[in-house]
Amino acid sequence: MKRFIASLLCALFAAPGCAASQGPRTQVAPPLPAAPAIQREVLGEFARQLPLGARVRATVTGNRTIRGTLLKRTDVALVIQPRARVAEPLVEIPFSSLLAIEQEHKSNSTGKAVAIGAAVGVGAALGLLLLIAAALGGD
Amino acid sequence: MALLLAGATSAGAQTTAGPLFRADVSGSLGWFNAGKSEINASDGRNDWYNRSLYGGAAFAWYWTDHWKTEIEGGASSNAELRTYTQTLVNGRPATMYSEHRFSTRRLAIGQQYQFYRNVWVHPFLAAGLDLTWEDHNRRDDIYSSLPSQSERAPARTELLARPFATVGLKAYFNSQTYFRTDMKLTFDSGVDEVIIRIGVGVDF
Numbered sequence: 001m002k003r004f005i006a007s008l009l010c011a012l013f014a015a016p017g018c019a020a021s022q023g024p025r026t027q028v029a030p031p032l033p034a035a036p037a038i039q040r041e042v043l044g045e046f047a048r049q050l051p052l053g054a055r056v057r058a059t060v061t062g063n064r065t066i067r068g069t070l071l072k073r074t075d076v077a078l079v080i081q082p083r084a085r086v087a088e089p090l091v092e093i094p095f096s097s098l099l100a101i102e103q104e105h106k107s108n109s110t111g112k113a114v115a116i117g118a119a120v121g122v123g124a125a126l127g128l129l130l131l132i133a134a135a136l137g138g139d
Numbered sequence: 140m141a142l143l144l145a146g147a148t149s150a151g152a153q154t155t156a157g158p159l160f161r162a163d164v165s166g167s168l169g170w171f172n173a174g175k176s177e178i179n180a181s182d183g184r185n186d187w188y189n190r191s192l193y194g195g196a197a198f199a200w201y202w203t204d205h206w207k208t209e210i211e212g213g214a215s216s217n218a219e220l221r222t223y224t225q226t227l228v229n230g231r232p233a234t235m236y237s238e239h240r241f242s243t244r245r246l247a248i249g250q251q252y253q254f255y256r257n258v259w260v261h262p263f264l265a266a267g268l269d270l271t272w273e274d275h276n277r278r279d280d281i282y283s284s285l286p287s288q289s290e291r292a293p294a295r296t297e298l299l300a301r302p303f304a305t306v307g308l309k310a311y312f313n314s315q316t317y318f319r320t321d322m323k324l325t326f327d328s329g330v331d332e333v334i335i336r337i338g339v340g341v342d343f
Contacts, residue, residue, distance in 0.1 A: 084257040084258070085257050085258060085259055085311055085314050086159050086257055086314045088257065114259070114310045114311070114312060114318060116260075118310055118318055118320060
């Protein structure tokens with residue numbers, strides 16, 4: 001019996017793996033050459049075709065994220081109006097400093113944000129109070 | 140508190156531009172709860188009074204867009220806490236029912252850190268020192284085999300200096316006006332008071 005099990009194990013180890021013999025289940029893409037020049041070229045091409053007025057989220061050198069409205073495109077840069085409560089100066093983003101950019105779609109409103117904030121705040125406060133009352137209260 | 144003040148100082152040093160606004164004022168109403176374990180410590184009975192309304196107003200100065208110093212004045216309405224104890228009167232067992240009435244006035248100064256910059260909703264944390272003038276009225280009714288007695292203790296006011304911590308959030312209606320909700324905890328030997336507040340404020 002031992003000899004049989006040993007032979008079986010040897011055969012299994014010697015044979016190609018079952019999963020491997022069926023070929024790859026997921027396609028593994030070879031990594032793109034991480035040359036910044038190519039990345040910037042692709043990002044630049046994408047950024048140039050964004051429509052004026054689009055809401056965008058851009059990540060620039062230093063991993064700083066800027067969210068705002070695209071106001072102007074030039075051959076070398078984007079000009080964005082940052083999205084903020086109080087108006088802020090326009091931001092010019094040269095393509096050379098662009099690390100990532102994506103177009104965002106409006107999904108909420110100020111009223112909704114305020115309502116959500118208020119609900120979360122009141123709910124959290126009440127929840128914490130109940131916990132404290134439960135922990136400290138008598139009767 | 141010292142840590143928060145130090146944080147404010149270093150944050151101010153790092154920021155070159157001034158804050159979006161220099162100051163704000165706010166008013167709030169809240170549900171005031173206070174623990175009185177020193178009065179009703181026996182038998183693990185409820186030693187909190189919970190039926191009190193709090194009203195307050197605050198002025199704050201922004202050092203940066205994240206750090207501000209806030210001074211707040213407020214008061215809480217009269218609230219009642221009833222207790223009873225077994226005692227001896229002239230060597231005879233008696234039950235003493237006590238009615239305590241509390242109200243407070245307070246002045247607090249604290250340092251607040253608000254998260255995010257120039258957005259519509261800002262969560263915040265605060266800590267500081269709370270000075271409370273607590274008015275306490277007490278009436279005792281004593282029941283025994285003797286005719287019952289009623290005694291009223293002289294009213295007294297006590298000044299309490301305690302640290303506090305606040306967690307809350309501000310949600311703006313427009314660029315300057317905001318709704319505010321928070322929970323303030325005052326500490327002595329454990330949590331002494333809990334105030335849950337809502338209010339409005341304006342930056343200027």
